Amino acid sequence: MTDLPPSPDSGELTTSPTPSAHGGFETEGGPQTHSGFVAIVGKPNVGKSTLLNSFLNTKVAPTSPRPQTTRRGVRGIYTTDTQQIVFVDTPGLHKPKDALGKYMNQEVHSALGDVDVILWVVDLRHPPTDEDQLVARQIRDLPKPLILVGNKTDAAKYAGEAMKLYRALLEGRETETGEVMLSAQNNPEAVSGLREQILDHLPENPFFFPRGAASDQTREMWAAEIIREEAMKKLRDELPYAVATRVNRWTEREDGLQRIEGEIVVEKNAHKGMVIGAGGKQLREIGQAARKQLEVFLNRKVFLGLEVIVIPGWREDEEALRELGYE
Numbered sequence: 531m532t533d534l535p536p537s538p539d540s541g542e543l544t545t546s547p548t549p550s551a552h553g554g555f556e557t558e559g560g561p562q563t564h565s566g567f568v569a570i571v572g573k574p575n576v577g578k579s580t581l582l583n584s585f586l587n588t589k590v591a592p593t594s595p596r597p598q599t600t601r602r603g604v605r606g607i608y609t610t611d612t613q614q615i616v617f618v619d620t621p622g623l624h625k626p627k628d629a630l631g632k633y634m635n636q637e638v639h640s641a642l643g644d645v646d647v648i649l650w651v652v653d654l655r656h657p658p659t660d661e662d663q664l665v666a667r668q669i670r671d672l673p674k675p676l677i678l679v680g681n682k683t684d685a686a687k688y689a690g691e692a693m694k695l696y697r698a699l700l701e702g703r704e705t706e707t708g709e710v711m712l713s714a715q716n717n718p719e720a721v722s723g724l725r726e727q728i729l730d731h732l733p734e735n736p737f738f739f740p741r742g743a744a745s746d747q748t749r750e751m752w753a754a755e756i757i758r759e760e761a762m763k764k765l766r767d768e769l770p771y772a773v774a775t776r777v778n779r780w781t782e783r784e785d786g787l788q789r790i791e792g793e794i795v796v797e798k799n800a801h802k803g804m805v806i807g808a809g810g811k812q813l814r815e816i817g818q819a820a821r822k823q824l825e826v827f828l829n830r831k832v833f834l835g836l837e838v839i840v841i842p843g844w845r846e847d848e849e850a851l852r853e854l855g856y857e
């Protein structure tokens with residue numbers, strides 16, 4: 531498991547061991563601990579990953595203005611002296627068009643099965659759509675505490691009205707339901723208030739991850755997601771969804787320089803040129819933007835080598851999906 535995206539506060543890479551077979555990290559003779567899993571669900575692009583990063587004050591999940599940036603269920607871990615929240619950030623629930631889309635929806639369903647609290651994030655700039663209804667149907671009758679999180683209040687003209695419409699989609703629900711309106715992006719007090727609400731719901735449990743762990747992604751997965759985030763920001767039209775990324779090698783020089791070698795995977799030869807751009811300009815820009823982010827979060831100098839490769843039709847190819855880490 532994890533080498534972590536380090537917290538910018540610590541500037542260090544930490545490694546978290548695998549939880550023990552009984553699933554817990556006991557604090558022997560220590561105070562009683564509460565811990566649990568919290569799923570962050572919602573349709574694409576409502577701000578789930580932004581909220582997760584704000585909960586943790588660090589970046590464990592990719593965010594971008596494009597819907598469907600998150601593909602895996604990313605876990606982020608928040609630990610106090612006696613409490614631990616394991617957040618499961620899920621890909622936006624949507625109508626799947628290909629095997630990748632199906633994988634993404636499965637990630638959401640498996641996340642919901644096993645959590646203690648559900649956060650349903652909605653975008654208050656707009657009234658509910660069919661996709662919100664799809665999410666509401668999945669979660670309404672689950673017998674677990676649910677908090678409706680109305681996001682983007684900073685940019686919403688009729689936040690209160692929109693919230694009413696979202697609330698109505700949960701009508702008939704019998705289990706405890708809370709709600710909060712906030713801006714995941716620039717409302718730290720409201721975000722920490724929501725985190726406190728979640729802490730109140732945690733059952734008595736030993737910790738699932740060691741203190742100091744911020745995520746259960748490997749550092750390679752984390753870096754690959756940052757590269758993909760930058761690629762998705764730069765690429766136009768449909769192409770972003772035909773792009774995957776992976777990091778194949780990560781070595782550290784004695785002077786601390788991190789040498790990271792990654793690949794941007796596309797489906798067609800024609801796409802390769804689009805990613806590379808004239809004279810390699812586009813690829814250079816993607817690499818520079820990703821390197822900057824990596825350096826900020828690692829607090830180390832980074833050399834990032836990027837190559838573009840073609841795996842024909844990878845989004846429809848189960849084996850390729852597995853190879854790219856979507857399993």
Ligand SMILES: Nc1nc2c(ncn2[C@@H]2O[C@H](COP(=O)(O)OP(=O)(O)OP(=O)(O)O)[C@@H](O)[C@H]2O)c(=O)[nH]1
Pocket residue numbers: 572573574575576577578579580581592593594595596597598599600601620621622623681682683684685712713714715716
């Ligand atoms: N104005 C405003 N924008 C926000 C806020 N929170 C998130 N955003 C923006 O909304 C966009 C989507 O955010 P993400 O966090 O990537 O959304 P997501 O729900 O994880 O998206 P998927 O990965 O597609 O499921 C980004 O451009 C964010 O910057 C907010 O509170 N206010």
